[in-house]
Amino acid sequence: MSEGVKEENQLYDEINITPMLDLAYVLLVIFIIMTTASVQGVKVDMPHTANTTALAKPQMRAITVTSDGSVYLDAFPVDMAQLEQRLAAYKSSQPELPVVLKGDAAAHYEKVSEVLEICKRLDITEVGLVTKKVVE
Template sequence: MQVQDEDKPYDDINITPMLDLAYVLLVIFIIMTTASVQGIKVDLPKASTSASLAKPKTKAITVNNNGDVFLDAYPVTMADLEERLRTAKAAEPDFPVVVKGDAAVQYQKVMDVLDLLRRLELNQVGLVTGRAEKG
């Protein structure tokens, strides 16, 4: 074992305590930033018209490659579709509708659905398409 001379300066700095401090500060910083993202918990007041403030549910009309029509994944005829959409319009006058037509379906079948939506004066209509293949 070597004994250090009294007059020789101390060369080495022990950085272990500084690293421990840096890790502790890092952990505290991570915990504090994630805790502040969650926000403040408050007890919200109840509104008497909360149901009317909710966004109306979107109706999905699908026409498959055989020409069959589905409303929200349930098979319907055109007369049944009209009846159900009239009922939905009576409950919520301006609800969104999306139309999904198979690429192999006859164009006339999709046009029949769009004509029905126009007759019922449903203006929020969207047509669903797929992404184009990059080649």
């Protein structure tokens, strides 16, 4: 009878870590989803307009001008020379290249004007300006 008591009070040699690993995998998946969902481009505060229409075309390029005057092409920082060079390369492979310009409401008008001038020099005629619709 004392042998039965000995087996009952015997210490475990192993710890079951399966539930802990399940929790770690779930946390890892949540972390991956949250970090990839938050990286969508450059965040700017767009100006408001009364009428907006959605422009969605394949192979569209997005140019962003931030409030401090930085310029991004498809979420990658560029200067004006690089912007013109890359847009010219895209234009050569796709003659009807659509471009969307997202300018921060506090952006320097001169930078936005320079971007539009580059588009004009490269004969990019499909240029859309992104704005927010005013909610009344």
